[in-house]
Amino acid sequence: MQNKRSWAEPYKIKMVEPVRMITREQRQKAIEEAGYNTFLLRSRDVYIDLLTDSGTSAMSDRQWAGMMLGDEAYAGSENFYHLEEVIREYYGYTYIVPTHQGRAAEHIISQLMIKEGDFVPGNMYFTTTRLHQELAGGTFVDVIIDEAHDPENQHPFKANIDLQKLEDLIKEKGPERIPYVTVSTSVNMAGGQPISLENLRQVRQLCNSYGIKIVHDMTRVAENAWFIKQREPGFENWTVAAIVKEICSLTDAATMSAKKDALVNIGGFLALNDENLYNLACNMVVVYEGLHTYGGMAGRDMEALAIGITESVQEDHIRARVGQVQYLGEKIKAMGIPIVEPIGSHGVFLDAKRILPHLSQDKLPAQSLAAALYLDAGIRGMERGVVSSGRNKDTGEHIYPKLELVRLTIPRRVYTQAHMDVVAESVQAVYEEREAITGLNFVYEPEYLRFFQSRFAVI
Ligand code: F0G
Numbered sequence: 244m245q246n247k248r249s250w251a252e253p254y255k256i257k258m259v260e261p262v263r264m265i266t267r268e269q270r271q272k273a274i275e276e277a278g279y280n281t282f283l284l285r286s287r288d289v290y291i292d293l294l295t296d297s298g299t300s301a302m303s304d305r306q307w308a309g310m311m312l313g314d315e316a317y318a319g320s321e322n323f324y325h326l327e328e329v330i331r332e333y334y335g336y337t338y339i340v341p342t343h344q345g346r347a348a349e350h351i352i353s354q355l356m357i358k359e360g361d362f363v364p365g366n367m368y369f370t371t372t373r374l375h376q377e378l379a380g381g382t383f384v385d386v387i388i389d390e391a392h393d394p395e396n397q398h399p400f401k402a403n404i405d406l407q408k409l410e411d412l413i414k415e416k417g418p419e420r421i422p423y424v425t426v427s428t429s430v431n432m433a434g435g436q437p438i439s440l441e442n443l444r445q446v447r448q449l450c451n452s453y454g455i456k457i458v459h460d461m462t463r464v465a466e467n468a469w470f471i472k473q474r475e476p477g478f479e480n481w482t483v484a485a486i487v488k489e490i491c492s493l494t495d496a497a498t499m500s501a502k503k504d505a506l507v508n509i510g511g512f513l514a515l516n517d518e519n520l521y522n523l524a525c526n527m528v529v530v531y532e533g534l535h536t537y538g539g540m541a542g543r544d545m546e547a548l549a550i551g552i553t554e555s556v557q558e559d560h561i562r563a564r565v566g567q568v569q570y571l572g573e574k575i576k577a578m579g580i581p582i583v584e585p586i587g588s589h590g591v592f593l594d595a596k597r598i599l600p601h602l603s604q605d606k607l608p609a610q611s612l613a614a615a616l617y618l619d620a621g622i623r624g625m626e627r628g629v630v631s632s633g634r635n636k637d638t639g640e641h642i643y644p645k646l647e648l649v650r651l652t653i654p655r656r657v658y659t660q661a662h663m664d665v666v667a668e669s670v671q672a673v674y675e676e677r678e679a680i681t682g683l684n685f686v687y688e689p690e691y692l693r694f695f696q697s698r699f700a701v702i
Contacts, residue, residue: 250566253559254656257304264290264621271618278698279614279683281623290621291662293651296589298344298502298509300655303554306506306547313543322545323536326512329549333484333556334461334491336514338521340528343539345462345500346371348513351527352458352498353379355520356422364412365425366404367391367432370631370692372425372460372498377636381422384412391433392645394583394594399474401436401585402427402467404446418453428490429463429470432627434648435568435587437470440478440489447493459494461514465504466588469561484556496520503589506551506655510540568653570660574667580674583648590652593670595628599680604629604643606682606702612673613649614699615680620669624651631694 265273265288277283281294292299314321323341330339342348349372357363359380365372366387373383386408390398404426413421426446430436450457468486471478478486491497495517501510513528515521525535532539540548554560565588572586581597595609602608609628616622628647635642651666683699 250562252563252567252656252659253557254303262290263287267618270621274614274617278686279610279701280694280697280699281613281617281625282695283698284617284623288621289617289623291658291666292623293590293653293666294623294625296503296652296654297500298507299657300502300506300508301657302506302508302547302551303656305554306550309546309550310543312546313541315542317537318534319536320542320545322542322549326545326549329552330512330514333487333552334464334497334514335488336491336497336516338515338518338524340513340515340521340524340535341538341540341545342511342513342528342532344502344509344511345460345498346375346511347532347539348498348500348511349375350378350531351513351524352496353381354527355523356456356458357381358422361420361422362412362416363423363425364404364409364421366402366427366438367430369427369431369460370633370694372427374691376425382636386412386424387430387433391430391436394434394581394592394597394646394648397584399437399470399585400439400442401433402430402438403442404438406442406445406449409446410449413449413453413455418455421453421455423456423458423495424450425458425460426494427460427462428467429588431463431589432631432644432646433587434583434592434646435463435466435589436585437467437474437588439475440471440486440493441475443490443493456496457494459491459497461491461497462500462503463589464490465555465561466565468556469565470588482556483558483561487556501548501551504555505548506555507544507548510544510548512538564653564655567658567660567663571651571653571663571666574663575670578667578671578674580670583646590650592627592646593624593649593651594647595649596647598674598677601678602680602682604647605641607684607699608680608682609647609649610699611680611683614683615673615676616649616669619673620665622651622666622669624649626650626694630697633693 353375357379581594583592632642687698
């Protein structure tokens with residue numbers, strides 16, 4: 244008989260936070276009051292919260308100890324210098340500007356680099372990133388490979404950039420109208436899919452030949468590095484830390500939402516290699532965030548982040564983190580329920596188009612499925628489809644994306660395997676009753692990032 248050897252979470256639990264499940268009648272009332280938008284639910288009404296992996300992870304005892312070493316000086320906090328040192332060591336960028344979270348770094352870099360009429364190519368859009376590019380006068384252009392838009396395609400690096408699409412754009416618009424290319428690692432909207440180092444090196448070469456910069460959205464860079472180690476020939480024996488640093492070395496600047504990979508509840512930064520750009524960013528950060536040595540973060544939060552970065556690239560951590568997502572994905576897949584494949588790094592993405600083929604996209608299938616899932620057992624996911632896509636900035640029409648998904652996002656170090664089992668069972672129960680789902684209509688829609696605050700009614 245084969246001797247099976249499982250791996251387990253590389254931690255034990257020291258403190259617990261009770262969760263509770265309210266009754267179905269209470270959930271019905273809660274989702275109605277939330278306008279069928281899971282962002283508008285109160286967290287006390289949620290049983291297992293898979294809304295996001297952003298700021299929802301559990302910190303380690305080391306990080307909590309670091310919190311006690313917060314140097315809350317307005318200027319020149321010790322924790323800033325520690326954070327700067329760690330970012331230089333682990334990511335290799337020269338200058339850092341702390342920000343309260345990722346979108347603040349996106350705001351600064353967009354305002355500094357994009358001019359009215361510019362085009363900003365990227366490997367699929369992210370909601371806040373694209374909005375800041377548009378607010379700065381730019382137009383986002385998707386240059387990800389076509390495979391990324393197909394939930395069934397098994398390409399191991401669905402976040403790769405289509406070099407032909409990128410070069411065609413550069414030739415059509417002229418390199419002077421392209422301030423930079425956004426390269427995201429572990430592309431969120433594609434389902435947590437990685438970019439390969441081979442592709443990134445080719446993108447670097449192409450950009451060099453036209454003098455175009457690369458800005459790296461490094462929110463989930465360690466998760467991407469883990470997939471490279473697993474899948475890309477030649478990297479099997481590299482450490483995740485070395486792969487992370489190699490990725491960063493191929494880019495000119497980075498925006499980071501530290502609330503994901505880096506294991507903190509709040510924080511982010513802008514990282515730069517260009518001194519001139521750094522000086523301009525320091526000047527902007529005092530207007531919108533705070534002094535350049537805290538940028539909207541408390542000293543204690545910068546300390547927790549410095550420690551979180553070192554933990555995020557540890558092999559046993561990242562194996563267990565991505566492994567838990569794979570566990571849930573495999574379970575749902577085995578039930579015959581359509582999900583995005585390959586299973587991503589930070590969540591399992593239910594394919595609402597294939598689960599609810601009786602709903603056309605204007606009936607908001609993913610939003611409807613997320614609401615139904617909450618109703619079944621209090622599990623909160625998030626719509627990543629037409630509602631998240633928003634409207635075309637010129638025509639005002641809905642943008643209908645190919646991917647119409649519900650994201651079940653797994654916080655890091657928070658839930659156990661038993662929670663994952665409960666989630667899979669609930670997804671199955673909803674799947675069996677899927678024909679009863681009739682779709683939703685907008686009843687309120689805000690101007691920016693509408694998925695956060697829109698309200699809906701059942702059709
Ligand atoms: N880039 C990516 C790839 C992200 O996933 C996020 C946030 C941001 C930038 C913005 O960072 O929230 O710190 O301002 N994603 C969250 C999510 C909101 O749920 O996926 P932020």
